[in-house]
Amino acid sequence: MTKTLISGNKAIAQAAFDAGCDCYFSYPITPQTAIGEYLSEIMPKAGRGYVCAESEIASINMVIGAAATGAKAMTSSSSCAISLMQEGLAYAVGDELPLVLISVMRAGPGLGYIYPSQCDYDQAVTGGGNGDYRILVLAPSTVQECVDLTHKAFYLSQKYRNPVIVLSDGLLGQMMEPAEFVKYPYPEIDNSNWALTGAKGRTPRKIRSLEINEEKHNQNIQHLFDKYAQMEKAEVLYEEHNVEDADIILVAFGTMGRNIKAAMNLGRKYGIKIGTFRPVTLFPFPNKRLSELADRTKKFIVAEMNMGQMIKDVQIAINGKAQVKHIGRPAGAWLDETEILDEAKIMLGEEYAASV
């Protein structure tokens, strides 16, 4: 199959289209506007729904409306504007509606700036909406993965009737790489037993999160958490390299996953036994695998373009079995392989460095 040199943003847009996205609604914000621009060209031509909404509050709610009818619906946005969507996300979870949200991180807090950053890990993974809930989060590190994980996001959202976030960043959004646009590889999920289509020949349906009966409310929330347990069993994804003999494992998500690999390659050249671990699903988080790795390897570095967000999940997974250190900065120039390697050397100690 031929490859196309394309940006991460446009790759996501095309992949969503290929996944059968019926409706896309959004409001422009850098660095993800190219997604909306791309879809504004092809969605209306294909007879699919497209609205440049008046706000992100409106766009997420339009997505909920479309999703409630059983349509595959998506929006995309960034940082401060995703803050505006938190209420909608909580409703979508409570209403058990499948939707896909593409989050292309910029630097925050507040308006922040368009420097690339990974400062919205917490926003995506732990969320800012109300209530007990989880959202599936997939973090691509290459343009090809933007394609593959966007497909997966549509599938998982339908499978679990839950929102899915694809967590990208300004670097990945703008960078161009060769990508292959494979056919949507997942089966279509039947939603005819819950979608709102008008009550023709059947009992009317009410999609709502409100439950006045306390016992029933608790059952509903338990049902959500049964789904999350199922996701933790079936959907965890990660990428690891050279962990078998590693004296230190570098952990990173998204685009930073590439730089820890570069640091590993460089370190291995000098005989330093470095491994890498990249969670691809940030929820469900690969707790089990990290815990296994910590049985053997006793030093971990978490490299993130933020001041320490994913490290908390790594610490929970490792549960005190190994030393965990964070390196990062808020935004801008990505942590370089030499910087990461230097930190690894420090953590391993001078004796180690002298021995290799």
Next chain:
Amino acid sequence: MEQSIIIAGFGGQGVLSAGIILANSFMLNDKQVTWYPCYGAEMRGGAVNCEIVVSDTEVTSVHKKETDILIALNDLSFNKFLSKVKSGGIVIANATLIEKKYPREDVKYIFENISDTARELGSIKAANMVSLGILSNICNFTDIKSIKQAIDMVLPQKIRELNYKVLDAGIKLSESCRKE
């Protein structure tokens, strides 16, 4: 084997499109490649740059501290990015706009009248192609055939002929530094 290239200049010099054409040519040669434009304050004042990393296995890190090759199309870029060039790296500089100077001794300089050459052939806007012509003589990951093919993929038909011509002129300019 991995190589990184920075192309820098100001808006209108075709910095980004030269990078995209080059990246496409790498892709046509079955290489792994990443192209990205630079952000932030660097975008202000009309300064534009992009970075291309090419590898025959996998492009890992991005936003690199150092680069193997710098194509500087104006003085500002020359001064700004010279320090990023690796020891032993190459600087292709636009002598039309940059006064010949050699502040570092550990890099190789190729000064050519890039803008003048493009102007003489029909459009100063095609300066970017002169620089790619020069680059094709020194970079092992690409060749003239795939750059021309990439031009077909990226540029509109009506300006392709001019760009081929300017590209050829760039190759001639720097024949003396041709790769082995």
Next chain:
Amino acid sequence: MQQVFKIPDCIKKDAKFTFCPGCDHGVALRLLGDAIDECGVREDTIAALCVGCSVFLYDFYDIDCLECPHGRATAEATGIKRARPDKFVFTYQGDGDFAAIGFAESIYTATRGEKVTSICINNTTYGMTGGQMGPTTLLGQVTTTTPYGRSAELNGYPMKIAEHIALCDGTAFSARVSLDSVPNIIKAKQAIKKACEVQIQGLGFSFVEILSSCPTNWKMTPQEAHKHVKEKMIPIFPLGVFKDVTKG
């Protein structure tokens, strides 16, 4: 034998309205149900509902319904309609929902000319939360958050919703009606039916603002409340059709 009364098919046969005595929501729901039935679209209808006394529609109507965050019904109706243009889509909201927290979504849904219908109950107060000042609260009106009466200086002025909506190019129909008397109820029915037809004909956004009583929060008897609608509300919120594209 001529049938003179029938519960609309839209309304559940066993429905027992739980609105306060004298509240006009029951009448409004009855009129809307009749209009949907007469248009023959009940089985193709999807409603978007938010927060406020208006959401009791869930319990009384035999149609598909979607719960929306407060104020966002018109945005969600937009999503529904864009995904399923063949369906009849309406929102049923209060004045606070439609014109305060949700006004941005409402005015843009009208501006885009979305082919959906919004019914807005204007009772000059937040009913469900116990009678606070809303966007349409009259000057001088005492509420739990305007204990000395609404003052223009402190709280600004009551909003003229139907007039605002009529100004939007995407609006096909905008009217204000009242439920204070039988003749006005008949006119209200005609306006609601018209709004439904306008959507079915695909002409644009259609809107009906309904002046309604809230005896509980106004601390009045039902009779006093209707008198209040007639004497205090209608002079501020004049009845009529502010836009109707079918009339050239």
